[in-house]
Amino acid sequence: MSRTTSGVQRVETTVLAAVRRGLGGTPAVPVARGLSAFGEHALGWLALGAVGWATGRRRREWATGAVGVALAHASAVGLKRVVRRTRPDLTDVPPLGPVHSLLSFPSAHTTSTAAAVIGYGPVVGGPVMLGALSAMAVSRMLLGVHWPTDVVGGALLGAGVAAGVRRAVDHGGTP
Template sequence: MPATRAALVGALALAAAALTATFGGLVTLDTATREWLIGRRSPDLTAVMIALSTIGSSVVLVPLALGVAVWLGVGRHRREASLVVGTTLGAWLLGPLLKHAVERARPEDAHLVLVNSWAYPSGHSLTSTAVLGVLSVVVSIRLTARTARLATVAAGVILVVLVGISRIYLGVHWPTDVLAGWLIGAGWLAGCLLVYEALERRRLVGE
């Protein structure tokens, strides 16, 4: 498992790096996908997409994760609380750092929500992938039924995908911004889980 997790972290990092190096050549695909989604706008769907975008924002996810961490800490699950805090705060900081490093401009038109930062990677996609991912892990390990664990993880994945789509639909991101956010968020999550599992193995050996 550790070797598999490490390989996954490396693969995600390489994929994100490759996308970062080549997104300039994907303008046609970016534009076509964005225009297709924007062409499907309707008042009801826009309301749903704004709600999804809000759910996937740091304003919602960071306090949610910290609240879960406090609950875990009170319940004497301090190591899991540290995992949630570390994964969340790392993702929250990583997004702005990468945005300033790449400095990709957002699409210029058809914005349905206000934005004031660089486009790449999508902070909503990155943060929701990492935070909802770690929360799904924390919840699923407390479930005994396999179907319940799979349903928890599936629900987290679906919500992450919908958050990313909402950012394109609302006109504030290119599809490759969202894809990069997913890749980087998944890589950060996998890395945090790798470290957590290594520390747990060391603790068990020490006991």
């Protein structure tokens, strides 16, 4: 293992342990579990898009956001299969929640949430959505199921995919 890799792993392990020490045993744990359930397979975000669309107001924006969330989630799942990084397996930070795969990079929960920030932010409110992204990212580490770089990579992937969808729709595409 190279020095850079081991240095990054040390930092990531330190961050995971610090998040667990700071938030483990607090009400943040059940909140993190709830966020995990909401974000599973991006279903909570897709449901939000469907409800928003069903209101009949700003349907194009809701649909665009939902397409961005779906494509971002699919991108994360595909990238996990290419990268094949395993989830954290640390004695001092055991997982606090179930996972459906042993693959870790990128965090699909964070990816779909970042896509929701870009997609739904204009109709829900950017600060609210950024708060949701921050909570989701921290929750994945608190639960011990993702490395910090998994959540950062997921946020970048989700934002990029959703921005691409928004750009395509703004230039004549249809969701």
